[in-house]
Amino acid sequence: xxxxxxxxxxxxxxxxxxxxxxxxxxxxxxxxxxxxxxxxxxxxxxxxxxxxxxxxxxxxxxxxxxxxxxxxxxxxxxxxxxxxxxxxxxxxxxxxxxxxxxxxxxxxxxxxxxxxxxxxxxxxxxxxxxxxxxxxxxxxxxxxxxxxxxxxxxxxxxxxxxxxxxxxxxxxxxxxxxxxxxxxxxxxxxxxxxxxxxxxxxxxxxxxxxxxxxxxxxxxxxxxxxxxxxxxxxxxxxxxxxxxxxxxxxxxxxxxxxxxxxxxxxxxxxxxxxxxxxxxxxxxxxxxxxxxxxxxxxxxxxxxxxxxxxxxxxxxxxxxxxxxxxxxxxxxxxxxxxxxxxxxxxxxxxxxxxxxxxxxxxxx
Ligand SMILES: *Cc1c(COP(=O)(O)O)cnc(C)c1O
Numbered sequence: 465x466x467x468x469x470x471x472x473x474x475x476x477x478x479x480x481x482x483x484x485x486x487x488x489x490x491x492x493x494x495x496x497x498x499x500x501x502x503x504x505x506x507x508x509x510x511x512x513x514x515x516x517x518x519x520x521x522x523x524x525x526x527x528x529x530x531x532x533x534x535x536x537x538x539x540x541x542x543x544x545x546x547x548x549x550x551x552x553x554x555x556x557x558x559x560x561x562x563x564x565x566x567x568x569x570x571x572x573x574x575x576x577x578x579x580x581x582x583x584x585x586x587x588x589x590x591x592x593x594x595x596x597x598x599x600x601x602x603x604x605x606x607x608x609x610x611x612x613x614x615x616x617x618x619x620x621x622x623x624x625x626x627x628x629x630x631x632x633x634x635x636x637x638x639x640x641x642x643x644x645x646x647x648x649x650x651x652x653x654x655x656x657x658x659x660x661x662x663x664x665x666x667x668x669x670x671x672x673x674x675x676x677x678x679x680x681x682x683x684x685x686x687x688x689x690x691x692x693x694x695x696x697x698x699x700x701x702x703x704x705x706x707x708x709x710x711x712x713x714x715x716x717x718x719x720x721x722x723x724x725x726x727x728x729x730x731x732x733x734x735x736x737x738x739x740x741x742x743x744x745x746x747x748x749x750x751x752x753x754x755x756x757x758x759x760x761x762x763x764x765x766x767x768x769x770x771x772x773x774x775x776x777x778x779x780x781x782x783x784x785x786x787x788x789x790x791x792x793x794x795x796x797x798x799x800x801x802x803x804x805x806x807x808x809x810x811x812x813x814x815x816x817x818x819x820x821x822x823x824x825x826x827x828x
Pocket of ligand 1: 477528529530531553599601602603628629630631651654
């Protein structure tokens with residue numbers, strides 16, 4: 465599936481894009497109010513429904529993932545928001561809610577951890593919230609949260625679940641319908657291995673009904689407007705047509721039954737990475753994985769370097785050998801680096817990376 469020159473770029477977003485996908489973007493422009501675009505839209509929507517595991521429409525926004533995070537907040541009914549914060553991106557969700565004028569209660573744990581479900585339940589019982597925000601795969605720490613359980617707790621307590629699966633969707637199981645997620649969003653440039661610039665979201669019928677009444681939801685991210693145009697297989701505004709070509713090529717490549725294979729491939733890449741890091745830890749070359757076992761993302765592993773080893777130097781040394789790793793995010797920059805084993809990477813490309821990384825660590 466992958467070209468021979470594929471497999472050098474392990475940033476946890478944007479991820480490496482296959483040449484075939486890049487080539488698909490060179491097709492000529494079409495009118496976004498034409499039958500050609502409507503057919504393109506329909507193919508993208510059908511393909512994304514299989515990725516999201518939903519029978520509902522998937523809305524496509526010409527924005528980065530953050531746009532759909534803002535949409536989740538703006539379209540949620542009036543009332544306070546409970547934000548589960550365990551890293552930089554879940555913190556951003558809380559920040560967006562504040563910036564949209566919401567009252568936000570934060571439930572925070574140290575970076576790397578996941579928010580205990582008992583704490584979520586206690587917080588939800590103590591006060592009536594309009595919605596709960598959570599990151600499925602927290603890309604800054606590599607922690608994965610049980611968003612099915614979080615959504616159940618939200619529902620049981622009368623709140624909507626707003627789930628950021630930007631680095632989860634396409635690489636880890638997400639069952640939008642079976643888990644009754646009210647608003648689940650992703651971006652094009654993570655596990656879906658598309659160029660940056662598109663964001664996708666699926667909303668429950670209940671959420672959509674509430675959104676239609678939500679005050680101050682603005683225009684660009686008005687979900688009711690997305691829904692209205694989706695019924696015509698169009699977008700409210702001029703879409704990034706070239707990126708839709710790339711999206712169509714990728715969902716066609718995933719195919720009608722490919723999503724489970726994609727999840728399995730990511731599980732294999734993450735298991736390989738975790739076992740390798742554990743081996744390096746035993747040899748004293750790494751301090752281990754930041755996220756606890758049992759709560760680790762299948763798409764990104766955040767690795768702690770031993771005391772005295774600057775993680776930024778590891779990233780630089782690997783770059784000198786032609787491969788790109790992710791630096792530690794924000795305050796974790798000196799002590800961690802990130803391996804993005806997601807998108808169209810394979811066990812083979814990850815193995816090649818680890819074969820380069822091993823000697824670099826040994827030299828530190
Ligand atoms: C990358 C990422 C985002 C932000 O996406 P942008 O496309 O940069 O706006 C949000 N949440 C998570 C978990 C991410 O990994």
